[in-house]
Amino acid sequence: MTNKMKKEAKVLSQKLLADGIFDLWLETEIAKDTCPGQFVGVYTVNKAALLPRPISVCEVNKEKTAIRLVYRVVGTGTAEFALYQPGDYMMILGPLGNGFPLEKAEGKKVVLMGGGIGVPPLLETVKRLGEGTNKKALEVMTVMGYRNSETFLSDEFEKYSRLYIASDDGSVGTKGNVIDALKEKKIDCDVIFACGPMPMLRGIKAYAQENGIKAYLSLEERMACGVGACLGCICKTKKVDDHSHVKNARICTDGPVFDADDLDM
C-alpha cells in the first residue's frame, strides 16, 4: 500500500503539447511513491467544482521529486489547470491506484498500446521497462494512436522503444487505430499494457484472447473519492471482487489497471 496524501504541489513548468493538450510538471512529495500507471486527483480552485480530477502520472522525476501530467482540456477543471504558471500551487491527492504490473513483462516481449489521452500514462511505464532493473522486458514496443498528425509524446516513446503509430486520419503511420497497426505491422508479443478509450480496450482484449496474449488494461470511470470509499467508480469483473463480493472492482483502488481476463467488459 502506497502512502496517499493530499498536498500542495508547485508548478515547475507548463506548456502546450498539441492542440488542447497540456504538459505540466509539478514538484510534489507524491513523486516519491508513484509507480507507472498510477494517477493523482487534481483539485480546482473553483469552488463550484469540488471533486478531484483523476489524471494519470505521465512521468516521474525522482531527483526533482516531480511528476509530469499530460492532459486534454475538456471541461471546467482541465480548463482551469491550463491557466497555471510556474510558481503557482495546485492541490493534488495521490498516488492513487495500482499501476501497471511491470513484473508481468519480465523477460517477455511487451507492447504498450495507447490511444489519444491514454498515451501519457505509458511513458513512465516504457521508461521503467527499459531500465536496467531485474524486471527488464525482453523487448519493448509501443503502438500509439492519435487523431491526426499531432503525435504528442511520440518522440519520447521512440527513445525507449520501437514505436509504431496509428492515426485516425491516416496522416501518420497506419490509418486506423492501434489494433490496425498491430495487425498491419504483424507485431508479435507476449504481453500488452494498454490505456485508451473503452472501444479500443475491448478490441485489445478480444485480439489478445484470440492470439494467446496477456493484456493489462487501464480503465476510466467517473470518480468521487479516488480512494475506494464511495464505490462510485466500479467496473464489472468476472470473479467476485474482494471489497463488496459482487463482481464490482473499484477502478480507483483495485485498478485502474486490470488483467483483461478478469474483466467483464
Next chain:
Amino acid sequence: MTNKMKKEAKVLSQKLLADGIFDLWLETEIAKDTCPGQFVGVYTVNKAALLPRPISVCEVNKEKTAIRLVYRVVGTGTAEFALYQPGDYMMILGPLGNGFPLEKAEGKKVVLMGGGIGVPPLLETVKRLGEGTNKKALEVMTVMGYRNSETFLSDEFEKYSRLYIASDDGSVGTKGNVIDALKEKKIDCDVIFACGPMPMLRGIKAYAQENGIKAYLSLEERMACGVGACLGCICKTKKVDDHSHVKNARICTDGPVFDADDLDM
C-alpha cells in the same frame, strides 16, 4: 437616472491603509457617472459567493476614469479583494444608489460625520463640497470616528475641511464617538452628512432633531441585486415609499442616503 453597468475594472493600485483596511484604485468607465455617496457592487471570483458586495466609492478620478474603494476585510469577499494586484481585473456593478444631496449644503455650514468604515464615502463628498462649483458650501467641517489611533484617511480630510477626530480608546482627539466630538467641540452647523454604524446614525438623527439641523444619513443593509429589483435591502420610512407604497424604501436605489426626517429608525 445614472447609467448602470457591470464591467471589468482594472486594478491600478492596492495598499494596506490601516489594520485590515485596504485602499484600492480601479480603472473603470463607471467612474464617469459616479457621484459622492454612491456605491458599487463588487463580485468575487469565488464561485461559492455569487452576490455582489456593496462598497462605497471613496474617491473619483475623472481624468484617469478611476474610482477608489476603501474597505475592511470582514469575510470571504473582502478577503478575496485584498489579494488583487495592479493589473488584475475585478467585476463591478455600478454606479449604484443616490449619493449625498450636495445641493442641500449649498451656502450652508455642513458637517460630514463618518464612523469606522463609514469614513471612506465622505471623502469624495468633502472634495466636491469644497470645489469651486455653484453648489459650494459656506463652511465644511468633518468629524471622523475611529477605534484607535489608526485614523485612516484623516490626513486627506484635513486637506479639504476643518477636521475633528474622535476615537473609541481616546488615543486621538475626543474620547468617544463622533457625537461626543460634535458636542465637545461645540460645532455649529446647518446640515449633517453622515455614514457609519446604525447606533451612530440613530444618535445623529436625535441630535440633529434636537438642534434643528438637517441630517442626511447613509444606511447599510444586506443586499442581493443592488438595483432595486429584489426588495431585499429595505429600511422603514415614515411616509409611504414610491415603489411598494408600504413605508419601505430600498436602500440600494432610493438610498443609501436618506433625509433623517423621512426615516423610521
Next chain:
Amino acid sequence: MNTKVKIAGVEFNNPVMTASGTFGSGMEYADFVDLNKLGAVVTKGVANVPWEGNPTPRVAEVYGGMLNAIGLQNPGVDVFINRDLEFLKKYDTKVIVNVCGKSVEDYLEVVERLSDEERVDMLEINVSCPNVKEGAIAFGQKKEALFDITSRIKKVSKKPIIMKLSPNVTSIAEMAKAAEAAGADAISLINTITGMKIDIYKRKFALANKTGGLSGPAIKPVAVRMVYEASRAVNIPVIGMGGIANAEDAIEFIMAGATAVAVGAMNFHDPYLTGKVVDGIEEYMRNYNVDDINSIRGIVE
C-alpha cells in the same frame, strides 16, 4: 431556426422568461437588457392590497446561492396596474403576472382585477412562497388544497393560468397532477426550497424570518429532477426554473421536459444574464443543428 414556444395558446418569441421576484417588473433591469428580447417578463408577486413583507435582514448569501425571505412585499394590484403594467406597454414582450394572496379570496380578487387587462398574457399563481406565514404555501403543499384553489381561480380567470409549485413536497408528480386535474393551463417550478443559515459568531439567524427560500445554482439538480418528474406526470406545459446561470442550464431544463424556462437569482450575479441565455440558446441550436427548440424538449435518454 425556430425558438418560438406556445403555452396555452400564447406564443412566446423564445423560451426565456424572468423568474418572479427577481426582476421587478422589468423596470430595474431595462438598463441592462432589452426587454423585447425576452420570451416573457414574469413580474414580482402582486396581491390585492399592498404587502409590507418581512423585517430585515431579508437576504443572505449561501454556498452557490442565496436565501430570501422578502415576504412578498408589493404595492398591491392597483398601483401595479397603473404603474408596472403601464411601463410594460412600452415593450411588446409577453407579460406574465405573478399573483399572491393570503386566502383564496385574495387570489380571486387579484385574478379578477387582472382578467380584463390587455397587457397581461398569463397569470402565474404563487401558492409556494415559503416566506409568508399566512397559508400561501399550504396551498402548494397539499394536493387537495392545490386542486381547490386552482379550480376556483380557473372559474373566474379570463387569462390562462400557470400554477407555480413548491419543491417542499414529497411528490412533485402528485402536485402537478392535481394542478392539471383542476384545470391549470400550465405549471411552473420550482419555487425556492426552504432553508436556514445561522451566524455562529452572533448566534443568530442570518434572516429575521429565521427560514428563507434557497435559490441559485445550488438547487439546480433538484429543480431539473422535479421538472423531469412533473413534465412526465402531466400533459400541460411546464415552465422550468431553479439555478439557471447560463444557456446550457436552460437547455438542460428544456431537455428535462420544460417548454419554457425562467432565470432567477442569477440575475443578481449578472444583470445581463437573461439576454445572454437567449443568445446562448440560439448559438447552441446553430452549433448542434437544432432547427426547432420544441424538438429537443424532453429528449433526454
Next chain:
Amino acid sequence: MNTKVKIAGVEFNNPVMTASGTFGSGMEYADFVDLNKLGAVVTKGVANVPWEGNPTPRVAEVYGGMLNAIGLQNPGVDVFINRDLEFLKKYDTKVIVNVCGKSVEDYLEVVERLSDEERVDMLEINVSCPNVKEGAIAFGQKKEALFDITSRIKKVSKKPIIMKLSPNVTSIAEMAKAAEAAGADAISLINTITGMKIDIYKRKFALANKTGGLSGPAIKPVAVRMVYEASRAVNIPVIGMGGIANAEDAIEFIMAGATAVAVGAMNFHDPYLTGKVVDGIEEYMRNYNVDDINSIRGIVE
C-alpha cells in the same frame, strides 16, 4: 473543556461522525485521519446479503456538490462482520453501523445479526436512500411506514436505533415525530435530496440511474433548516449532516439543534476533513469561551 456528547446512553468523545457511505468502514481514510480522533465511524449501509448496486456512471459533479446513485453496493452482513468490524476493533472510536434493506424482513435480519456484536455501539437505519428502487425510501417518505418499520426494528434490536430521515418530504417534523413515537433512540438527517443532471451535448442523463442523491455544500441550508425543525419537534437527539465542509458548518448544525454531526461528501474534497472539524470545534470553543459543547446546542435566537 468538554466535547463529549451522549446519545441513547452511548458517550462519544466529540460530536464529529462520518456520514454513511462516504467513509467506507474507515479503512480507506485511515491513511489520512486517526480514526480514534473521531466521535464515531458510521459505516456504509450493510444489507442481509451482498448488493451489487447500480450501473455506472454512479457519480456526477454538480455546482457545490455531487450526485450519487451508488445503489447501496455492499458485501452483506457476513463479510461486514468478519472484515469491517474486525478492522474497527483496532480502534476505540465508537461504531455506528448503517443498515439497509429492501423489505422490513431484510432490515430485521441485519439488525438481529448485529445485535450481539460487541463492536457495534448503535445502528443507523437507512430508510431514505433515493437510489434503490425496491421500496427503501418509501419507508422514509410515509409516516405510517416509518412508524411501522421503526417499531418493528426496536422490538428486535439490542442496540440503540437511529432512524435516518429523508429530506424528500413535505414535513420533516412529522417524520421525526413518527420515528420518536415508534421508539427510535435518535434520528439523523439529512440523507441526500433527489436530483438529476443532464449532459446536453450527449442528450443523456449524467447518471445511469437517471436520478441521484444530491449532497455537498449546496444542500447545507436545507439540512440546517430540517435539523432545526426536527430537533424542535422531538425530544430524542438529532444527528445533523448535509454539506458540512468545516468546523463552522458543524457548529451551525449544533446551534440548529444537533447533538452530533456527520461529515459526508466533503471527505472527497478533503480526506483530512473529519480531523480538521474536530480540531476546529475545539478552537471555536477556546476562542469563544464555550466550556461544554452541549451548552451551545440549539441556542440560536
